[in-house]
């Protein structure tokens with residue numbers, strides 16, 4: 001039996017490639033697990049995308065050749081085991097949430113009791129059970145450049161499941177999941193391939209130029225993240241297709257490949273230490289005090305903070321599920337520093353609205369932006385500067401913050417500075433049509449930095465650094481982190497450290 005998880009595709013599929021060479025008939029299953037659908041990080045957008053992936057896959061392997069159940073994993077396996085003599089379960093490894101980790105532990109226990117072999121395959125260059133990163137870079141290079149695992153559907157000896165066996169356990173998949181929503185990217189391997197093709201043929205030529213720009217990057221970034229996260233295309237396939245056009249597209253592809261590398265690097269962190277989902281990477285930060293402000297949460301999460309770039313970014317996410325990297329980082333640092341709020345609450349909310357939610361990227365990234373490692377350089381993305389530098393002609397803000405539609409481009413970043421006459425002139429009244437800023441940006445951010453550095457320089461944060469580097473850093477980077485520690489202890493003044501990079 002093949003249990004498809006985040007790998008619903010035919011190109012480069014280690015599991016399906018493996019079963020092609022086996023004599024036994026194969027049952028393919030996919031599960032919509034109610035307990036996963038109901039966690040706070042989950043949203044209908046994720047399951048709709050997954051569902052569209054299944055529909056696409058069905059079209060390729062034959063409509064009745066995949067068993068899709070809306071049931072908890074153990075319940076589903078028990079039902080299947082009553083109907084079929086399962087000899088082995090095959091699946092890709094999943095670097096997921098604690099809830100999927102615990103579910104996998106329970107499934108493994110059940111398999112052991114039943115004498116069923118559960119064979120798992122590594123996913124996307126991420127390794128299981130490694131204590132540190134020695135040898136990781138070579139493994140990653142070899143993996144990404146290695147042979148893809150092709151699948152020939154005619155070579156699969158597939159069982160056509162008899163649905164009568166499952167009537168009792170079949171709960172209808174919620175209607176909302178099956179209903180498309182045109183504001184979001186549509187799931188499925190076919191869409192992923194088309195998108196990849198348009199990226200290599202045309203869009204990637206402006207990748208670097210527009211990377212930081214929230215509006216233009218929607219066209220010129222790959223937009224492959226939800227497909228890679230849901231496994232509708234493999235990262236290795238994307239890597240190799242883009243490598244093939246490197247001569248033509250040069251640094252655009254180098255930078256793109258760096259990001260594919262980061263992806264695996266971050267996922268490897270969560271794979272090595274699953275507690276990163278819920279606890280600071282550097283446990284020394286456990287005691288840092290941040291009082292929850294429901295009013296801040298409400299304004300930040302629905303895009304009404306009074307900072308146009310923050311609000312435009314959040315509204316864009318809510319409506320489309322997508323945002324470029326820089327603006328995501330800005331949302332995370334605004335939440336964690338300027339509003340001085342707990343990273344876990346912010347991370348859970350963004351997980352829900354990101355169509356590409358990938359736990360292994362998301363939690364380490366959010367924690368890094370929130371300063372929870374205690375060793376990365378601190379960068380707070382100032383929303384006023386981001387608007388001035390990266391929102392050409394105010395297109396992005398005007399698109400998402402309609403209330404400011406009449407305000408000229410050069411005044412858009414700081415609408416609270418409009419004079420009364422300007423407000424009348426543009427028929428945009430601050431405090432009425434659009435809110436005053438939630439906080440005084442400079443003051444709130446300065447105070448946050450002071451509190452943060454006092455904590456970060458404390459012994460309970462610093463004492464964990466060598467252990468963190470040993471576990472999560474590549475051997476060559478450890479030297480840089482040691483330099484970084486020197487910087488923080490006085491070789492370079494703090495003001496240099498505070499300056500956000502352009």
Ligand SMILES: Cc1cc2nc3c(=O)[nH]c(=O)nc-3n(C[C@H](O)[C@H](O)[C@H](O)COP(=O)(O)OP(=O)(O)OC[C@H]3O[C@@H](n4cnc5c(N)ncnc54)[C@H](O)[C@@H]3O)c2cc1C
Nearest residue numbers: 221222223224225259260262263325328329356357358362
């Ligand atoms: C706080 C925060 C949370 C994030 N959470 C997620 C998440 O849940 N899922 C997710 O896919 N990305 C996440 N990212 C990373 C990044 O913002 C997105 O991958 C990227 O914006 C997706 O757009 P794209 O596919 O067009 O990217 P491209 O620039 O075309 O990149 C190609 C691929 O590389 C990977 N990638 C790109 N940037 C990064 C990065 N900085 N770190 C790690 N991998 C990267 C992604 O798989 C992406 O699809 C997060 C970033 C931040 C700051």
